[in-house]
Amino acid sequence: MADVRDMYTAHVMLRREFRLLPGLVRGVPPGDIKRAKIVATHAEKICLVLHLHHEGEDLVLWPLLLERGGEQTSAIVPTMEEQHHGIETALRDVTELLAAWKESARGGELLAASCETLSARLQEHMAMEEERILPLVEEHVTAAEWAQLGEHGLNGTPKQDLPLVLGMVMYEGDPLVLKEILSKAPLAARLVMPFVGPRVYARHARRVYGTPTPPRVGDGHIEPGPGLTSA
Template sequence: MNQPMADVRDMFMVHTMMRREFGLLPQLVREVTAGDTHRSTVVGRHAALMCVVLHLHHEGEDLILWPLLLERGGAQASIFVPKVEDQHHGIEAALEEVKELLPAWTATAHNGERLAEAFEVLRDRLQEHMAVEEEEILPLAAKVVTAAEWAQLGEHSLSNSPKKDLPLVFGMGMYEGDPDVVKEVLSHAPPAARLIMPLLAPRLYARHAKRLYGTATPPRAGRL
Protein backbone atom coordinates (compact mmCIF):
# COMPACT_ATOMS: atom_id res chain seq x y z
CA MET A 1 0.00 0.00 0.00
CA ASN A 2 1.22 3.49 -0.87
CA GLN A 3 -1.16 5.14 1.57
CA PRO A 4 -0.15 6.29 5.07
CA MET A 5 -0.54 3.45 7.53
CA ALA A 6 -2.30 3.41 10.89
CA ASP A 7 -0.71 5.23 13.80
CA VAL A 8 -1.89 2.88 16.55
CA ARG A 9 -0.52 4.89 19.47
CA ASP A 10 -3.95 6.33 20.19
CA MET A 11 -5.18 2.82 21.05
CA PHE A 12 -2.52 2.55 23.74
CA MET A 13 -3.81 5.83 25.18
CA VAL A 14 -7.36 4.46 25.25
CA HIS A 15 -6.17 1.24 26.88
CA THR A 16 -4.33 3.15 29.61
CA MET A 17 -7.46 5.13 30.36
CA MET A 18 -9.54 1.95 30.58
CA ARG A 19 -7.00 0.19 32.79
CA ARG A 20 -7.17 3.10 35.21
CA GLU A 21 -10.90 3.72 35.27
CA PHE A 22 -12.03 0.08 35.31
CA GLY A 23 -9.22 -0.78 37.70
CA LEU A 24 -10.53 1.76 40.23
CA LEU A 25 -14.23 0.95 39.91
CA PRO A 26 -14.47 -2.09 42.24
CA GLN A 27 -13.05 -0.12 45.15
CA LEU A 28 -15.16 2.91 44.30
CA VAL A 29 -18.30 0.80 44.57
CA ARG A 30 -17.17 -0.90 47.80
CA GLU A 31 -16.44 2.44 49.44
CA VAL A 32 -20.03 3.66 49.02
CA THR A 33 -21.88 3.39 52.33
CA ALA A 34 -25.06 1.33 52.07
CA GLY A 35 -27.98 3.68 51.46
CA ASP A 36 -25.85 6.68 50.44
CA THR A 37 -27.67 7.34 47.18
CA HIS A 38 -25.97 10.67 46.61
CA ARG A 39 -22.61 8.94 46.40
CA SER A 40 -23.93 5.92 44.50
CA THR A 41 -25.35 8.29 41.89
CA VAL A 42 -21.94 9.93 41.38
CA VAL A 43 -20.15 6.58 41.05
CA GLY A 44 -22.97 4.99 39.07
CA ARG A 45 -23.04 7.70 36.43
CA HIS A 46 -19.30 7.36 35.95
CA ALA A 47 -19.58 3.57 35.72
CA ALA A 48 -22.39 3.83 33.17
CA LEU A 49 -20.32 6.21 31.04
CA MET A 50 -17.35 3.84 31.11
CA CYS A 51 -19.60 0.97 30.05
CA VAL A 52 -20.71 2.98 27.01
CA VAL A 53 -17.13 3.89 26.14
CA LEU A 54 -16.04 0.25 26.34
CA HIS A 55 -18.98 -1.08 24.34
CA LEU A 56 -18.50 1.40 21.49
CA HIS A 57 -14.75 0.81 21.44
CA HIS A 58 -15.17 -2.93 21.03
CA GLU A 59 -18.09 -2.60 18.63
CA GLY A 60 -15.86 -0.56 16.33
CA GLU A 61 -13.18 -3.25 16.44
CA ASP A 62 -15.74 -5.94 15.65
CA LEU A 63 -17.20 -4.03 12.70
CA ILE A 64 -14.07 -2.44 11.24
CA LEU A 65 -10.76 -3.80 12.48
CA TRP A 66 -11.16 -7.57 12.65
CA PRO A 67 -12.39 -7.93 9.03
CA LEU A 68 -9.46 -5.88 7.74
CA LEU A 69 -6.95 -7.93 9.70
CA LEU A 70 -8.43 -11.25 8.60
CA GLU A 71 -8.33 -10.09 4.99
CA ARG A 72 -4.73 -8.89 5.05
CA GLY A 73 -2.97 -10.13 8.16
CA GLY A 74 -2.13 -13.68 7.09
CA ALA A 75 -1.28 -16.39 9.61
CA GLN A 76 -0.87 -14.00 12.52
CA ALA A 77 -4.38 -12.66 12.04
CA SER A 78 -5.84 -16.15 11.64
CA ILE A 79 -4.41 -17.06 15.05
CA PHE A 80 -5.05 -13.93 17.08
CA VAL A 81 -8.22 -12.38 15.64
CA PRO A 82 -10.35 -15.38 16.71
CA LYS A 83 -8.72 -15.14 20.14
CA VAL A 84 -9.60 -11.48 20.63
CA GLU A 85 -13.08 -12.06 19.19
CA ASP A 86 -13.65 -14.72 21.85
CA GLN A 87 -12.33 -12.32 24.47
CA HIS A 88 -14.84 -9.73 23.29
CA HIS A 89 -17.65 -12.21 23.87
CA GLY A 90 -16.42 -12.80 27.42
CA ILE A 91 -16.06 -9.08 28.07
CA GLU A 92 -19.53 -8.37 26.69
CA ALA A 93 -21.01 -11.03 28.98
CA ALA A 94 -19.28 -9.43 31.98
CA LEU A 95 -20.43 -6.02 30.80
CA GLU A 96 -24.03 -7.22 30.60
CA GLU A 97 -23.81 -8.48 34.18
CA VAL A 98 -22.58 -5.07 35.30
CA LYS A 99 -25.32 -3.29 33.35
CA GLU A 100 -27.98 -5.48 34.95
CA LEU A 101 -26.79 -4.68 38.47
CA LEU A 102 -25.80 -1.05 38.05
CA PRO A 103 -29.19 0.76 37.85
CA ALA A 104 -30.59 -0.75 41.07
CA TRP A 105 -27.36 -0.11 42.95
CA THR A 106 -27.15 3.46 41.66
CA ALA A 107 -30.71 4.11 42.84
CA THR A 108 -30.48 2.40 46.25
CA ALA A 109 -26.78 2.00 47.19
CA HIS A 110 -27.53 -1.55 48.32
CA ASN A 111 -25.94 -4.88 47.28
CA GLY A 112 -22.73 -3.14 46.28
CA GLU A 113 -20.50 -6.16 46.86
CA ARG A 114 -22.14 -8.10 44.04
CA LEU A 115 -21.61 -5.17 41.68
CA ALA A 116 -18.00 -4.74 42.80
CA GLU A 117 -17.34 -8.41 42.09
CA ALA A 118 -18.92 -8.06 38.64
CA PHE A 119 -16.61 -5.12 37.94
CA GLU A 120 -13.64 -7.24 39.03
CA VAL A 121 -14.56 -9.91 36.48
CA LEU A 122 -14.94 -7.26 33.79
CA ARG A 123 -11.63 -5.63 34.76
CA ASP A 124 -9.71 -8.90 34.68
CA ARG A 125 -11.10 -9.97 31.31
CA LEU A 126 -10.46 -6.53 29.87
CA GLN A 127 -6.86 -6.44 31.08
CA GLU A 128 -6.14 -9.86 29.57
CA HIS A 129 -7.68 -8.77 26.28
CA MET A 130 -5.80 -5.49 26.05
CA ALA A 131 -2.50 -7.26 26.68
CA VAL A 132 -3.08 -9.53 23.66
CA GLU A 133 -4.09 -6.58 21.53
CA GLU A 134 -0.98 -4.64 22.45
CA GLU A 135 1.37 -7.55 21.89
CA GLU A 136 -0.12 -9.04 18.72
CA ILE A 137 -2.96 -7.05 17.17
CA LEU A 138 -1.71 -3.47 17.20
CA PRO A 139 1.71 -4.20 15.66
CA LEU A 140 -0.08 -6.08 12.90
CA ALA A 141 -2.61 -3.30 12.37
CA ALA A 142 0.22 -0.79 11.98
CA LYS A 143 1.47 -2.85 9.03
CA VAL A 144 -1.74 -3.68 7.15
CA VAL A 145 -4.39 -1.06 8.05
CA THR A 146 -4.31 2.37 6.43
CA ALA A 147 -4.55 5.59 8.41
CA ALA A 148 -7.92 6.34 6.80
CA GLU A 149 -9.28 2.94 7.80
CA TRP A 150 -7.92 3.31 11.32
CA ALA A 151 -9.64 6.66 11.65
CA GLN A 152 -12.98 4.90 11.17
CA LEU A 153 -12.58 3.33 14.61
CA GLY A 154 -12.52 6.70 16.31
CA GLU A 155 -15.31 7.99 14.09
CA HIS A 156 -17.51 5.07 15.11
CA SER A 157 -17.15 5.91 18.79
CA LEU A 158 -17.52 9.64 18.24
CA SER A 159 -20.64 9.35 16.12
CA ASN A 160 -22.39 7.04 18.58
CA SER A 161 -21.38 8.71 21.86
CA PRO A 162 -23.46 11.39 23.60
CA LYS A 163 -21.83 14.62 22.45
CA LYS A 164 -21.97 16.13 25.93
CA ASP A 165 -19.65 13.40 27.24
CA LEU A 166 -16.95 13.66 24.59
CA PRO A 167 -14.80 16.40 26.21
CA LEU A 168 -14.77 14.55 29.54
CA VAL A 169 -13.86 11.23 27.90
CA PHE A 170 -11.09 12.94 25.96
CA GLY A 171 -9.84 14.44 29.22
CA MET A 172 -9.70 10.94 30.69
CA GLY A 173 -7.43 9.92 27.85
CA MET A 174 -5.30 13.05 28.10
CA TYR A 175 -4.64 12.47 31.82
CA GLU A 176 -1.97 9.87 31.06
CA GLY A 177 -1.71 10.40 27.33
CA ASP A 178 1.51 11.12 25.47
CA PRO A 179 1.30 14.82 24.45
CA ASP A 180 2.51 13.92 20.95
CA VAL A 181 -0.28 11.37 20.57
CA VAL A 182 -2.85 13.82 21.89
CA LYS A 183 -1.64 16.39 19.37
CA GLU A 184 -1.87 13.85 16.55
CA VAL A 185 -5.41 12.86 17.50
CA LEU A 186 -6.51 16.48 17.66
CA SER A 187 -4.91 17.24 14.29
CA HIS A 188 -7.87 15.47 12.67
CA ALA A 189 -10.47 17.40 14.66
CA PRO A 190 -12.26 20.58 13.54
CA PRO A 191 -10.25 23.77 14.16
CA ALA A 192 -12.39 24.87 17.10
CA ALA A 193 -11.91 21.52 18.84
CA ARG A 194 -8.15 21.68 18.29
CA LEU A 195 -8.06 24.99 20.12
CA ILE A 196 -10.55 24.30 22.90
CA MET A 197 -10.07 20.65 23.78
CA PRO A 198 -6.50 20.87 25.19
CA LEU A 199 -7.76 23.46 27.69
CA LEU A 200 -11.28 22.21 28.37
CA ALA A 201 -10.85 18.44 28.53
CA PRO A 202 -8.20 18.25 31.30
CA ARG A 203 -10.17 20.69 33.44
CA LEU A 204 -13.35 18.64 33.04
CA TYR A 205 -11.56 15.45 34.01
CA ALA A 206 -9.83 17.09 36.98
CA ARG A 207 -13.20 18.29 38.30
CA HIS A 208 -14.78 14.90 37.58
CA ALA A 209 -11.91 13.04 39.30
CA LYS A 210 -12.08 15.32 42.33
CA ARG A 211 -15.76 14.52 42.76
CA LEU A 212 -15.25 10.81 42.07
CA TYR A 213 -11.92 10.00 43.70
CA GLY A 214 -11.44 12.92 46.08
CA THR A 215 -8.42 14.08 44.09
CA ALA A 216 -7.83 15.64 40.68
CA THR A 217 -4.88 13.26 40.25
CA PRO A 218 -6.11 9.68 40.76
CA PRO A 219 -3.67 6.76 40.71
CA ARG A 220 -2.19 6.11 37.31
CA ALA A 221 -2.81 2.85 35.51
CA GLY A 222 0.67 1.49 36.15
CA ARG A 223 0.28 1.87 39.91
CA LEU A 224 -2.95 -0.09 40.28
Protein backbone atom coordinates in the same frame (compact mmCIF):
# COMPACT_ATOMS: atom_id res chain seq x y z
CA MET B 1 -0.28 2.89 7.34
CA ALA B 2 -2.00 3.06 10.71
CA ASP B 3 -0.36 4.86 13.62
CA VAL B 4 -1.44 2.70 16.57
CA ARG B 5 -0.10 4.92 19.34
CA ASP B 6 -3.59 6.23 20.00
CA MET B 7 -4.70 2.69 20.92
CA TYR B 8 -2.03 2.46 23.62
CA THR B 9 -3.22 5.83 24.93
CA ALA B 10 -6.84 4.65 25.05
CA HIS B 11 -5.80 1.44 26.79
CA VAL B 12 -4.05 3.34 29.56
CA MET B 13 -7.28 5.21 30.30
CA LEU B 14 -9.36 2.02 30.26
CA ARG B 15 -6.88 0.21 32.52
CA ARG B 16 -7.00 3.02 35.06
CA GLU B 17 -10.73 3.61 35.20
CA PHE B 18 -11.76 -0.05 35.30
CA ARG B 19 -9.12 -1.04 37.84
CA LEU B 20 -10.30 1.73 40.15
CA LEU B 21 -14.00 0.97 39.74
CA PRO B 22 -14.37 -1.95 42.22
CA GLY B 23 -12.83 0.16 44.99
CA LEU B 24 -15.16 3.03 44.20
CA VAL B 25 -18.20 0.77 44.52
CA ARG B 26 -16.99 -0.75 47.78
CA GLY B 27 -16.37 2.72 49.18
CA VAL B 28 -20.07 3.65 48.98
CA PRO B 29 -21.78 3.13 52.36
CA PRO B 30 -24.88 0.91 52.08
CA GLY B 31 -27.90 3.12 51.58
CA ASP B 32 -25.95 6.20 50.48
CA ILE B 33 -27.95 6.75 47.31
CA LYS B 34 -26.46 10.16 46.58
CA ARG B 35 -22.93 8.76 46.48
CA ALA B 36 -24.05 5.63 44.62
CA LYS B 37 -25.52 7.75 41.84
CA ILE B 38 -22.22 9.64 41.43
CA VAL B 39 -20.20 6.43 41.12
CA ALA B 40 -22.84 4.68 38.99
CA THR B 41 -23.03 7.58 36.53
CA HIS B 42 -19.24 7.45 36.18
CA ALA B 43 -19.39 3.68 35.66
CA GLU B 44 -22.07 4.03 32.99
CA LYS B 45 -19.94 6.50 31.07
CA ILE B 46 -16.81 4.35 31.01
CA CYS B 47 -18.86 1.25 30.19
CA LEU B 48 -20.21 3.03 27.11
CA VAL B 49 -16.69 4.05 26.09
CA LEU B 50 -15.56 0.43 26.36
CA HIS B 51 -18.57 -0.89 24.44
CA LEU B 52 -18.04 1.55 21.57
CA HIS B 53 -14.30 0.85 21.54
CA HIS B 54 -14.83 -2.89 21.07
CA GLU B 55 -17.82 -2.50 18.75
CA GLY B 56 -15.62 -0.48 16.39
CA GLU B 57 -13.03 -3.25 16.37
CA ASP B 58 -15.71 -5.86 15.68
CA LEU B 59 -17.16 -3.89 12.79
CA VAL B 60 -13.98 -2.51 11.20
CA LEU B 61 -10.78 -4.08 12.42
CA TRP B 62 -11.32 -7.83 12.57
CA PRO B 63 -12.75 -8.12 9.02
CA LEU B 64 -9.82 -6.14 7.59
CA LEU B 65 -7.22 -8.26 9.37
CA LEU B 66 -8.88 -11.55 8.43
CA GLU B 67 -9.06 -10.43 4.80
CA ARG B 68 -5.43 -9.35 4.54
CA GLY B 69 -3.31 -11.01 7.19
CA GLY B 70 -3.39 -14.65 6.16
CA GLU B 71 -2.35 -17.23 8.74
CA GLN B 72 -0.98 -14.61 11.12
CA THR B 73 -4.34 -12.98 11.66
CA SER B 74 -6.51 -16.09 11.31
CA ALA B 75 -4.57 -17.57 14.23
CA ILE B 76 -5.27 -14.69 16.65
CA VAL B 77 -8.41 -12.79 15.57
CA PRO B 78 -10.81 -15.57 16.69
CA THR B 79 -9.24 -15.35 20.15
CA MET B 80 -9.79 -11.60 20.16
CA GLU B 81 -13.43 -12.10 19.15
CA GLU B 82 -13.95 -14.69 21.86
CA GLN B 83 -12.45 -12.34 24.44
CA HIS B 84 -14.78 -9.57 23.24
CA HIS B 85 -17.75 -11.85 23.84
CA GLY B 86 -16.54 -12.56 27.38
CA ILE B 87 -16.00 -8.87 28.06
CA GLU B 88 -19.41 -7.95 26.66
CA THR B 89 -21.06 -10.55 28.90
CA ALA B 90 -19.27 -9.10 31.94
CA LEU B 91 -20.20 -5.61 30.77
CA ARG B 92 -23.89 -6.55 30.63
CA ASP B 93 -23.69 -8.03 34.13
CA VAL B 94 -22.19 -4.81 35.47
CA THR B 95 -24.72 -2.65 33.64
CA GLU B 96 -27.68 -4.64 34.95
CA LEU B 97 -26.42 -4.54 38.55
CA LEU B 98 -25.65 -0.83 38.27
CA ALA B 99 -29.26 0.04 37.52
CA ALA B 100 -30.56 -1.36 40.82
CA TRP B 101 -27.57 -0.27 42.90
CA LYS B 102 -27.83 3.29 41.62
CA GLU B 103 -31.33 3.59 43.09
CA SER B 104 -30.81 1.70 46.34
CA ALA B 105 -27.07 1.64 47.17
CA ARG B 106 -27.63 -1.99 48.17
CA GLY B 107 -25.84 -5.04 46.80
CA GLY B 108 -22.56 -3.21 46.35
CA GLU B 109 -20.33 -6.23 46.96
CA LEU B 110 -21.94 -8.22 44.16
CA LEU B 111 -21.52 -5.25 41.83
CA ALA B 112 -17.90 -4.75 42.91
CA ALA B 113 -17.14 -8.42 42.23
CA SER B 114 -18.69 -8.10 38.77
CA CYS B 115 -16.55 -5.01 38.13
CA GLU B 116 -13.48 -7.03 39.10
CA THR B 117 -14.41 -9.78 36.64
CA LEU B 118 -14.88 -7.21 33.89
CA SER B 119 -11.58 -5.50 34.68
CA ALA B 120 -9.64 -8.79 34.75
CA ARG B 121 -11.00 -9.86 31.37
CA LEU B 122 -10.29 -6.43 29.94
CA GLN B 123 -6.70 -6.30 31.21
CA GLU B 124 -5.96 -9.73 29.71
CA HIS B 125 -7.49 -8.75 26.39
CA MET B 126 -5.67 -5.42 26.06
CA ALA B 127 -2.30 -6.98 26.89
CA MET B 128 -2.77 -9.62 24.17
CA GLU B 129 -4.06 -7.04 21.73
CA GLU B 130 -1.00 -4.86 22.23
CA GLU B 131 1.35 -7.82 21.83
CA ARG B 132 -0.29 -9.67 18.96
CA ILE B 133 -2.73 -7.40 17.12
CA LEU B 134 -1.22 -3.93 16.94
CA PRO B 135 1.91 -5.06 15.04
CA LEU B 136 -0.41 -6.66 12.46
CA VAL B 137 -2.46 -3.45 12.25
CA GLU B 138 0.68 -1.48 11.41
CA GLU B 139 1.34 -3.91 8.57
CA HIS B 140 -2.13 -4.40 7.09
CA VAL B 141 -4.40 -1.45 7.97
CA THR B 142 -4.23 2.01 6.42
CA ALA B 143 -4.42 5.24 8.39
CA ALA B 144 -7.81 6.06 6.86
CA GLU B 145 -9.23 2.68 7.85
CA TRP B 146 -7.79 2.97 11.34
CA ALA B 147 -9.43 6.37 11.74
CA GLN B 148 -12.84 4.72 11.34
CA LEU B 149 -12.46 3.18 14.81
CA GLY B 150 -12.09 6.59 16.40
CA GLU B 151 -14.95 7.98 14.36
CA HIS B 152 -17.20 5.16 15.52
CA GLY B 153 -16.46 6.00 19.15
CA LEU B 154 -16.99 9.71 18.64
CA ASN B 155 -20.28 9.20 16.80
CA GLY B 156 -21.63 6.96 19.56
CA THR B 157 -20.61 9.18 22.48
CA PRO B 158 -23.13 11.77 23.68
CA LYS B 159 -21.82 15.16 22.60
CA GLN B 160 -21.93 16.55 26.13
CA ASP B 161 -19.57 13.74 27.28
CA LEU B 162 -16.88 14.25 24.62
CA PRO B 163 -14.81 16.78 26.65
CA LEU B 164 -14.89 14.41 29.65
CA VAL B 165 -13.85 11.37 27.61
CA LEU B 166 -11.03 13.32 26.01
CA GLY B 167 -9.98 14.59 29.43
CA MET B 168 -9.84 11.02 30.72
CA VAL B 169 -7.50 10.12 27.87
CA MET B 170 -5.41 13.28 28.27
CA TYR B 171 -4.83 12.63 31.99
CA GLU B 172 -2.06 10.14 31.20
CA GLY B 173 -1.81 10.47 27.43
CA ASP B 174 1.38 11.17 25.53
CA PRO B 175 1.18 14.86 24.52
CA LEU B 176 2.54 14.12 21.05
CA VAL B 177 -0.06 11.41 20.46
CA LEU B 178 -2.84 13.64 21.78
CA LYS B 179 -1.71 16.43 19.46
CA GLU B 180 -1.89 14.02 16.53
CA ILE B 181 -5.38 12.88 17.56
CA LEU B 182 -6.63 16.46 17.79
CA SER B 183 -5.05 17.39 14.47
CA LYS B 184 -7.96 15.59 12.77
CA ALA B 185 -10.59 17.53 14.73
CA PRO B 186 -12.23 20.81 13.65
CA LEU B 187 -10.19 23.95 14.36
CA ALA B 188 -12.33 25.01 17.32
CA ALA B 189 -11.84 21.63 19.01
CA ARG B 190 -8.08 21.70 18.36
CA LEU B 191 -7.82 25.08 20.06
CA VAL B 192 -10.20 24.53 22.97
CA MET B 193 -10.00 20.85 23.96
CA PRO B 194 -6.40 20.86 25.29
CA PHE B 195 -7.61 23.31 27.94
CA VAL B 196 -11.21 22.18 28.45
CA GLY B 197 -10.66 18.40 28.54
CA PRO B 198 -8.28 18.31 31.53
CA ARG B 199 -10.44 20.76 33.50
CA VAL B 200 -13.61 18.78 32.87
CA TYR B 201 -11.91 15.55 33.95
CA ALA B 202 -10.40 17.20 37.03
CA ARG B 203 -13.88 18.33 38.18
CA HIS B 204 -15.30 14.90 37.42
CA ALA B 205 -12.46 13.12 39.23
CA ARG B 206 -12.90 15.30 42.32
CA ARG B 207 -16.54 14.23 42.53
CA VAL B 208 -15.82 10.57 41.81
CA TYR B 209 -12.45 9.98 43.49
CA GLY B 210 -12.27 12.85 45.97
CA THR B 211 -9.24 14.28 44.18
CA PRO B 212 -8.57 15.80 40.74
CA THR B 213 -5.51 13.54 40.45
CA PRO B 214 -6.59 9.91 40.95
CA PRO B 215 -3.93 7.16 40.90
CA ARG B 216 -2.23 6.73 37.54
CA VAL B 217 -1.34 3.53 35.77
CA GLY B 218 1.99 5.12 34.95
CA ASP B 219 2.75 5.62 38.65
CA GLY B 220 2.23 1.97 39.41
CA HIS B 221 -0.42 2.90 41.99
CA ILE B 222 -3.93 2.25 40.76
CA GLU B 223 -5.79 1.03 43.85
CA PRO B 224 -7.79 3.85 45.48
CA GLY B 225 -7.09 4.51 49.12
CA PRO B 226 -9.81 5.22 51.71
CA GLY B 227 -9.73 8.95 50.95
CA LEU B 228 -10.62 8.26 47.33
CA THR B 229 -13.77 6.29 48.07
CA SER B 230 -15.54 8.50 50.55
CA ALA B 231 -15.96 11.84 48.75
